[in-house]
Amino acid sequence: MSTTSTNPSTAPLTVPPAKRKRKLPGWSTAMIGVAGAIVLLSTTSYLTGFPQLTSTGTWQTALRLALPILLAGLGGLWAERAGVVNIGLEGMMIMGTWGAAWAGYQWGPWAALVSAAVFGALGGLLHAIATVTFGVNHIVSGVAINLLGAGLTKYLSTLIFYPLSNNPRESPAVPKFDTYSAAGLSDWLGDLEAQQRVGISDVAGILRGITTGVSPLTMIAIVLVPATFLVLWRTRFGLRLRSCGENPVAAESLGVNVYLYKYTAVIISGALAGIGGAALVLNPGQPGYLEGQTGGRGYIGLAAMIFGNWRPGGLLGGAALFGYVDGLQLRSGGKTVLALFYGAVLLLAVIVVVQLVRKKWFSAAFAIVGAAILYFVYFSLDELPSELTAYAPHLVTLVVLAVASQRLRAPAADGVIYRRGQGD
């Protein structure tokens, strides 16, 4: 081994850098990530003695809570990929809840779904007219739609629901979807989970949670994730749509009708947000429409999208994380959320090892300090204060965003107002 090869500074500069190993395809890294998360959770659950971390109930809750966020996030993804910032998701979601309740109590859940999509799409259309045709600032238009959505539904429900439910802020009960369980599989997994064996029972609990009592809406929402990916990244239509978000002038010069694509994207965005609203109304926990029931989930969907780096897979991860932590704190409270801290310590420890192997001393040291602080919090507290647990999902999102934000990349022309022919 000669000295020149070990000391890069003396090597000639023209030598091309060593070819990196072929990158794994996206889906397999995602799989590895999911498997890693499951291993981490089941280890944490085993070591801390909180089976709730991977129990069926927790995952069912997580799925239910993640659904509206996922749909809103998908809506945001469509709009932003075409270069329109959609802060109005919350308003479109509110319109969706009203539309779902209005059609739902008369004609059943499928009508509710369609009507919610239509009402949401109307909100999207409005946003498109304002931002694309008239060049209104995207944030201003979005905020206006949020206010409009809240005000309009308030008016409409006083007009239509009040005579029916004697309450201007609430709709009559809306029939719900039947839920489906994977026959046989669900019971078998239930047995496995009950045995409380390390690892196996955890995986069984998680799988059972996402295969038991699933409504058609859940299936649709989950299918929409790969569908969005395929449409936006594997079709000509998708390529053109994304080109409007990256460089509309170039897209125009190649003959793409940028306005049309932006319109389409924002309308689809509104429809998806509307379906997110329907997911709230058709949730088995409540009778139907209730004023203020979206509770900022549209904004959280937007955060999940940024968290997911404007990609469907990442967005799914963000929504799942949010739903999971929220479900955990609602169901089991501060003690269990504290156990997650222990899981975070384990995760950081793994990161430390990886960084040490890669000889990144600084980030390793940073991770060690982080792990030490978290472990101290975990060890010194018996139960996380309720003020903190309620915001655990927000905190987790913040931490992840803070760690990952340097590697996030928004579409280049996101939020930039574009006029036809401006490139000439």
Next chain:
Amino acid sequence: MRRRMRGIAVSAIALTSVLSMAACAKDTGGSSNAGSGNTAGDGCTLAAAPPAAPATSSSDDASAKVDGSALKVGLAYDIGGRGDASFNDSAAAGLDKAVAELGVKKENVKELTAAPNEAEDAKQTRLRQLAGEGFSPIIGVGFAYAESFKVIAPEFPDTKFGIVDATVEGAPNVTPLVFAEEQGSFLAGVIAAYQSKSCHVGFIGGVETPLIGKFQAGFDQGAKKAAPEIQIEDKYLTPAGDFSGFQDPAKGQEAAKGQIDSGADVLYHAAGASGKGVFSAAKEADVKAIGVDSDQYNQETVSNEKDVIVSSMLKRVDVAVFDYIEAVAANNLSSLPAVFDLKVDGVGYSTSGGKIDDKLKTVLEGYKAQIISGEITVSATP
């Protein structure tokens, strides 16, 4: 080469420390509450029941008819307003009764409703509008109006104000209409302890405020008094400051499911509209629930789930509102009780649905008599 060796050594050390770390989880983890409370069986070993209450002579003093036709009554509701199937509705019932019985004219009544998480000055504007239009008395339904009354009451010294659920210091024209929720909740706790088969009950509060804390405190004490070994789950949907916890049935449902999964089989909620989620979770799991504020068994909005409701803790906001309007009409505010408690039937329990049998009723009346006589004092903080 040597550097690489050192790297490997460091990472090996780190790896071993991770592995040793893995053994450092606390042993005091949650294994104790891992569904172990789910020993569905014969219920709790109950404490000795209190002596039966002496037959009370209901002192229906049938006071002289008061004429309220000259009054202009303004009502400012909290979030939810008329039709919330909870305590705003109860206030509305009191107002309706005043219209029917005291001759208050319908056109002289004005009702306004608060929006969720609205700004403080929105409340002030609402009260100022009512006072400016000459309404008196003006009733603020909910402790959320306390701060606004501090500002508005001195501006209109001749207007009579009443506030439900709060006391406003230094404003002589504001009459507090407060309740002993902890006393009513104590009885709810007794009901839960007697109805539970697994000796495990749950409380779900909407927002973690001192007011909702009174419900929890009373419930816990009642359940413990009736069954000293009982296990109690407590959960608030949102922390103080975030009032969406009163308005989110989805969260109520998930929290209830969590408590049911950990073994609780009677749930008591003080979570406003979120309670609908609690009822539907209870129905799905076939366990029991106790309603709050008004007799929820008879409420239309939860009629699908009414068979799980064994009782409701009654907080008679309607009584307080009516009594207050009556006292104003008679110009005799000193006749109002300082606290609407069990003694004046300001709080209580409902028996609609027939789930409370006579035996339990005797027990409840016994506890009630002990609380009224002061033999049991119920603390208002958990």
